[in-house]
Amino acid sequence: xxxxxxxxxxxxxxxxxxxxxxxxxxxxxxxxxxxxxxxxxxxxxxxxxxxxxxxxxxxxxxxxxxxxxxxxxxxxxxxxxxxxxxxxxxxxxxxxxxxxxxxxxxxxxxxxxxxxxxxxxxxxxxxxxxxxxxxxxxxxxxxxxxxxxxxxxxxxxxxxxxxxxxxxxxxxxxxxxxxxxxxxxxxxxxxxxxxxxxxxxxxxxxxxxxxxxxxxxxxxxxxxxxxxxxxxxxxxxxxxxxxxxxxxxxxxxxxxxxxxxxxxxxxxxxxxxxxxxxxxxxxxxxxxxxxxxxxxxxxxxxxxxxxxxxxxxxxxxxxxxxxx
Numbered sequence: 001x002x003x004x005x006x007x008x009x010x011x012x013x014x015x016x017x018x019x020x021x022x023x024x025x026x027x028x029x030x031x032x033x034x035x036x037x038x039x040x041x042x043x044x045x046x047x048x049x050x051x052x053x054x055x056x057x058x059x060x061x062x063x064x065x066x067x068x069x070x071x072x073x074x075x076x077x078x079x080x081x082x083x084x085x086x087x088x089x090x091x092x093x094x095x096x097x098x099x100x101x102x103x104x105x106x107x108x109x110x111x112x113x114x115x116x117x118x119x120x121x122x123x124x125x126x127x128x129x130x131x132x133x134x135x136x137x138x139x140x141x142x143x144x145x146x147x148x149x150x151x152x153x154x155x156x157x158x159x160x161x162x163x164x165x166x167x168x169x170x171x172x173x174x175x176x177x178x179x180x181x182x183x184x185x186x187x188x189x190x191x192x193x194x195x196x197x198x199x200x201x202x203x204x205x206x207x208x209x210x211x212x213x214x215x216x217x218x219x220x221x222x223x224x225x226x227x228x229x230x231x232x233x234x235x236x237x238x239x240x241x242x243x244x245x246x247x248x249x250x251x252x253x254x255x256x257x258x259x260x261x262x263x264x265x266x267x268x269x270x271x272x273x274x275x276x277x278x279x280x281x282x283x284x285x286x287x288x289x290x291x292x293x294x295x296x297x298x299x300x301x302x303x304x305x306x307x308x309x310x311x312x313x314x315x316x317x318x319x320x321x322x323x324x
Contacts, residue, residue, distance in 0.1 A: 016040040016102035017271035021282035025096030036086035048077035055083035081112040099276035105219035111263035119233040120211035124192040127225035135229040196224035218260035220268035223297035266299040288314040
């Protein structure tokens with residue numbers, strides 16, 4: 001894929017972030033998501049690529065925009081798979097909480113796992129522990145391995161886990177082991193990526209979350225030199241059959257990082273919507289001036305760019321919500 005595509009994709013996440021940030025704290029997650037999706041869809045029309053959505057908002061008859069199988073881009077560029085979450089953290093924005101982002105992963109055609117919208121067990125670590133952990137290992141063993149790899153005492157190790165009832169046992173086991181627990185509410189893409197960025201202080205991500213988010217995260221983790229394993233967790237026979245129709249002969253197979261993203265020709269981009277540990281949120285600076293904070297990375301070169309941009313909204317009226 002062309003290097004320029006990475007920067008074009010950032011323009012798409014910036015547009016989605018600006019549009020949805022205007023709904024922060026208004027208690028309306030549907031409108032926030034609609035704003036992000038509409039802005040992302042419109043901006044994709046100007047991107048030089050021949051893209052197909054493999055992870056999106058649903059099937060054609062379930063979602064009006066960014067549905068699985070939808071074609072994106074102006075066709076004047078590389079053929080790519082696209083995985084999108086226009087607003088990772090709709091409830092976060094509605095409540096005015098932290099760590100909402102607009103995210104996109106792109107890879108050469110056929111490289112992204114076509115993950116159905118269901119639960120997935122996941123584990124993610126940074127580059128120091130790459131190749132050393134296994135999804136099926138007891139959490140106590142994994143903590144010891146990651147602590148040694150990161151040259152930390154167990155008591156200084158931070159494990160990030162989504163605050164859900166289904167994780168109560170593993171949270172208690174981490175505490176009993178003596179490691180530190182960092183809980184988060186929504187947005188497990190940012191949480192898993194944090195393991196690969198030393199400034200976050202996060203060493204290990206574990207838990208059960210959305211499969212589409214897992215594939216999007218994998219593109220970033222691959223770009224950052226980290227590691228990830230996953231396994232789909234179908235809850236019934238219908239979901240099991242869904243996996244098979246999407247090409248997964250064994251829905252319960254252990255998925256390595258290279259199964260989730262099969263090529264090094266992959267791009268990940270995200271723009272913060274609300275304040276977070278990974279990215280700052282959209283800031284409305286007065287008048288028509290708005291500031292965004294984004295990250296974009298390529299797995300092929302391992303280049304990571306943090307981009308702070310100022311936008312004049314009087315030149316982007318399509319991103320501005322109606323007057324209140």
